[in-house]
Amino acid sequence: MNELVGDVLMIVGASFVLLASVGILRMPDLFTRMQTATKAATLGITCILLAVAFLMQDWSVGLRATLAIMFFLLTAPVAAHMIGRAAYFVGVPLWSGTITDELRGHYDMRTHRLSAGPLDARPSATAKPSEN
C-alpha cells in the first residue's frame, strides 16, 4: 500500500515538473512563464518529497522531507515575486496579446514605490509643495 502510494506520488510529481519545463519553453511571455514554472514546479517537488517520505519508511527521512516541503512552499512564492517585480522595473515586454496591465501607472519608476491612485494625481517627489 505504501509502495503504491509512493510510486503514484513520484510519477505525479515528475509529471508536474515536466509540465512546468514544457510551459517555460512554450509560454510567450516572462510573466506567464514564471507563473507556470513556479506553481507547477512547487507542486511537483512537493509530491516527489512526499513520495520520498512514503517510500523510505523512516522517521528522520520523513521529518527532513516535510522540512524541505515547508521550505519550498515558503520560498518559491517569495522568489517569484521578487523576480517578477524586478522584471517589471527593468521593462521586460509583455505578450502582444496581453489584455490589461493593472500595474501600469501605479509604480513610481524612480523611487520604486507603489501607489493606489494614478501617478500624475499624486504630488510629485521633486516639487514638494508642503515642505517649503
Next chain:
Amino acid sequence: MSLQTWASWLDPINIVFAMLILAMFLAFLRLAKGPSLPDRVVAFDLMTVTAAGILAIDTIAIGHSVFLDAAIVLALISFLATVAFARYLERSSRDE
C-alpha cells in the same frame, strides 16, 4: 533483450528519472535561449528545483538519506541566488 529486462526498465524510478532529466533539458533550452536576464533567472530556478527532485529520487534509489540533505541545501542556495539576482536587477534599474 528478453521481456523481463524490458519490464525492469519500466520501473517507476527509471520513468521518473527520465522525466526529470527531460524537464531539466527543456529548462536548459530556455536558459540558453531566453531573451532577457529575468527569463534566464527563472529557467535557472526551475533547473535547481528539478535537480532537487533528482536528488530526492536518488534518495529512494540508493535507500540512504544523504541525498535528501543535499536537496535541502540546494533549495536554500537556489532561493538565495534568485533573491540576489532580483536585488541586483532592481538596483541596476534604479540607478539608470
